[in-house]
Amino acid sequence: MFKTRISLGTVFGIPLRIDISWLLIFVWVTWSFAGGYFAVRYPEWSGVLRWSAGIVASLAFFGSVLLHELGHALLARRMGMPVHDITLFVFGGVAEIVDEPRTPASEFLMALVGPLISLALSGILATVHLVTRGFSEPIAAIAFVLGLMNLALGVFNLIPGFPLDGGRVLRSILWNARQDLLWATRWASRVGQVVAYGFILVGIVRFFSGNWLGGLWIALIGLFLDNAARTSYAQLTLRNLLEDYAVSDIMERECLLLPHHLSVESFIEQYLLGSGRRCYTVGDERGISGLLTVHNVRTVPKVDRPFISIAEVQTPLEELHVVGPDTSLWEALQIMGDAEVNQLPVLMDGQLVGLLTRQDLLRFIRARSALAE
Numbered sequence: 001m002f003k004t005r006i007s008l009g010t011v012f013g014i015p016l017r018i019d020i021s022w023l024l025i026f027v028w029v030t031w032s033f034a035g036g037y038f039a040v041r042y043p044e045w046s047g048v049l050r051w052s053a054g055i056v057a058s059l060a061f062f063g064s065v066l067l068h069e070l071g072h073a074l075l076a077r078r079m080g081m082p083v084h085d086i087t088l089f090v091f092g093g094v095a096e097i098v099d100e101p102r103t104p105a106s107e108f109l110m111a112l113v114g115p116l117i118s119l120a121l122s123g124i125l126a127t128v129h130l131v132t133r134g135f136s137e138p139i140a141a142i143a144f145v146l147g148l149m150n151l152a153l154g155v156f157n158l159i160p161g162f163p164l165d166g167g168r169v170l171r172s173i174l175w176n177a178r179q180d181l182l183w184a185t186r187w188a189s190r191v192g193q194v195v196a197y198g199f200i201l202v203g204i205v206r207f208f209s210g211n212w213l214g215g216l217w218i219a220l221i222g223l224f225l226d227n228a229a230r231t232s233y234a235q236l237t238l239r240n241l242l243e244d245y246a247v248s249d250i251m252e253r254e255c256l257l258l259p260h261h262l263s264v265e266s267f268i269e270q271y272l273l274g275s276g277r278r279c280y281t282v283g284d285e286r287g288i289s290g291l292l293t294v295h296n297v298r299t300v301p302k303v304d305r306p307f308i309s310i311a312e313v314q315t316p317l318e319e320l321h322v323v324g325p326d327t328s329l330w331e332a333l334q335i336m337g338d339a340e341v342n343q344l345p346v347l348m349d350g351q352l353v354g355l356l357t358r359q360d361l362l363r364f365i366r367a368r369s370a371l372a373e
């Protein structure tokens, strides 16, 4: 799979990543500062000064978005919710918090802290602008545009459409009123979609009234919001479903133990073809050494298959991510996603008791959602 996230190390112990779309935005923001805003406002500035100020402003904007997300992440951690990572991407950032908030009050605070930080930053930058105006025009100018951008970041995120911060605030209020998280999420997402359609409509009107670039941007933000509202609701429904079931409910129990010396060719002809079985292990009575899937043998050229043993192409046990039979299906899905694997061996007291594959999970989800329709 194509990796679109670049790791930048950790802040306060939380992994920080940027989506590659952010690099594009960095160039675009720097260019709009240096070639646009500063060029128009301060025509007497040299090219070097304009571009330096543009780069400083872009990096500081990156820092502002990071502070906003850190606000969410650190508060979440304080309230006992582990934070997976912070990713900065095209329209801002996301602090990936592993758990859903447990109470409406904790969600309310966690959602509000980000925009409050952005608004506070915009106040601080306005003060910096006023103080430095008299003696350093470039610093005052950078503080001014950054102040405006933080104001925009704070206000935009307060729009009450889920999954924006404002939408989370709305969800926490609805949740508090009815004590039903799924219902609250459904309505906060619907409001999110209405807001998204509003953006798309305004974007289209602007596009056709001559401001095509501005219109395109607004419509794109609308499309992004619509997609985010839909997927976050779908995700919660999926989570609700999968959290109620354990790996042992759907795992494959019939795992076949094959000897090390078996050739890839015999494995394909005697076992793989014709049997619907998907769980093959390699080993002997002393224990298993690894797992064998179609992926392992597919890469072996046909002419070599009689001469290569399955032990040479197996995935060794130590390279596998494992789960227990009591692990929830939701957690198993997360592990598969994080590790980018399609199967998880199920171990109990060091013994292999089954295998959970991505196909098993998908079939389960499909069957359950068909019943729920």
Ligand SMILES: [Zn+2]
Binding pocket: 068, 069, 072, 114, 115, 157, 165
């Ligand atoms: Zn936020």
